[in-house]
Amino acid sequence: MKILHDNSAPADPFDLRRHRVHEAEGRGRRAFALFQAARHAGPLVWIVPAHSPELPMLRGLPRGVGERLYLCRPTGETDLLWCVEEALRSSPVALVIAEPSSQLSLTAGRRLQLAAEAGRTTGLMLTRKEAGSNATETRWSCESAASPAADSTLQHWGLIKNKKGTTGSWVLNWNGATAAFDLVSEAGERCEPAATAR
């Protein structure tokens, strides 16, 4: 079997592995998707169900994202997954963001992975809690956090599943306008137990 991507760990913890499909859940998943959109150069496709009332607002998007963003609003889950697969198979698209409204099956997840490999694109599924597929490359848990200072917008992004690396948890400050971010080191919350078992 041919390996289509390198196994070296990305330099930046928030770099999505190329040509794979990833998942993000939690209340801050749209912010995470826009953060990733700002980091990918090229056309972006955002697929939301037609019944979803929540739409991206053009003036609130990071710089340079609004011009290259295409929004698809298919009716029905089958059409939505078909759109995701078709967009992933199309090579000029840089990032495909989709909001499936029901649980992603293992078959659907695997198909999307194959489509992403064929089209050499990256996908990001914004799922509800525990509605993701096991075929995903990484899964992120994204929450926005209350910030002590007035001019900071803290995000708590945790990598809770990773097929080719370790998991992790970060608190960072992202202002929502560019791809730049500041990691906040003094978050003070440990994900691992303080003392390892002897």
Added chain:
Amino acid sequence: MSLADARAICPDLATRPADLAREAAALASLRRWASRYAPMVGTDGVDGLMADISGVPHLFGGEELLRDDLHARLERAGLHAASSIAGTRGAAHALARHGGGIVADGRLVEGIGHLPVAALRVDHATAEALARVGLARIADLAQLPRAPLARRFGAGLVLRLDQALGAQSEPVAAEPDAPHFGVRMTLPEPIGKQEDVMAGLVRLLNRLCAKLAATHRGARRVRLELRRVDRGTAQIEIGLARPMRDPARIAALFTKGVDEIDSGFGIDALRLSAPVTEALAPEQIGGGPAIRHEDALADLMSSLGNRIGFDRVLRFLPATSLIPERSFILAPAAYSTPEPISYRAGSKRPITVFPPEPVTTTSGTPPASFRWRRMRFTTLRATGPERITPEWWFDDPAWRTGLRDYWRIETQEGPRLWLFVTPQSQGWNGPPDSSWPAPASAQNWYVQGEFA
């Protein structure tokens, strides 16, 4: 006859205004039909057709039989027509409008001599002047010397007379047909396999795209009609995200449609047409990566649009409005071009926006705590207010509650929400599109967006 006179004679006369555009269209289609009689058929004024039938009549068995055939076919179609056959265009025009008939070869003067001079396509003033000097019929004019006639009535009369009598040539000018983007194929044996239909489609597409290329046009919609042996028809229509004439890329969009049709006992005819076309100048093909990139993106838009509808594949366009819902336009990507977005300084905007949802159990301004979507929030920090007044020149039902004060509320729980209050409508007026039963106080706070 004037309309008043006609009404006086026949009181229940049905009248309707003339529709010149539709009459011209009907005449144009009749002209296309009349090309069965001659290769060169042109329109003659607003109410006539002129055909050059040189060398044709023997195919119909002679001039009389040709004319009978023409009249019989028009009669069957419900049209009453007058026609004539003559050696010159002028003579045929004159005779067709004064009784019709056939002028034998070489006997033009005898054939049209008895007609009034007005039949010679001269203007009304010349015809009057001729009548005043006693020249009422064409035969009277034909004998006269030309020079005094030209000096007195102008060269136009002499030209028309010469054209009618054959001294001056006058060809029939058939205007070019508008390009027709349709091709068809009839098969000797019915086919039913999907790959056979696709093979036939590719052959038709090659011909259609060659036609499109010759006229520098590209198709926006392509329709394939398949006729089954039991006379049923199936139809597949696809749309294209931008004008296109590349057979391979159009064929790819038909794959799903061909897959779904029911071929029944077999298909014995295919017809491919492009009902909507747009100008498409010749361009560099197979060029750099930028062109391939654009082509691939247009293909994606076409295939998405054909499955979920072109009005559901959208692109963001900026709009000059401060109202959040109208500060951007979602336009179909296939029918719009991207516009640059200017980043104005100003207060921050949320990343998602949705129709206003009321919050409950609020306290204070801005609310220190509230409930929204069955979750309890405590305000950590509030930024605002930013006052947005409704656009009074639009009657928007959502904005009938008057102006709004927008607040950016950072909550203790994490989410940063975009709340607004409507100070001009204290109490409960009913939210724009909800029917929540709620108590009458402190109910005019709504959430409309969520920040990053």
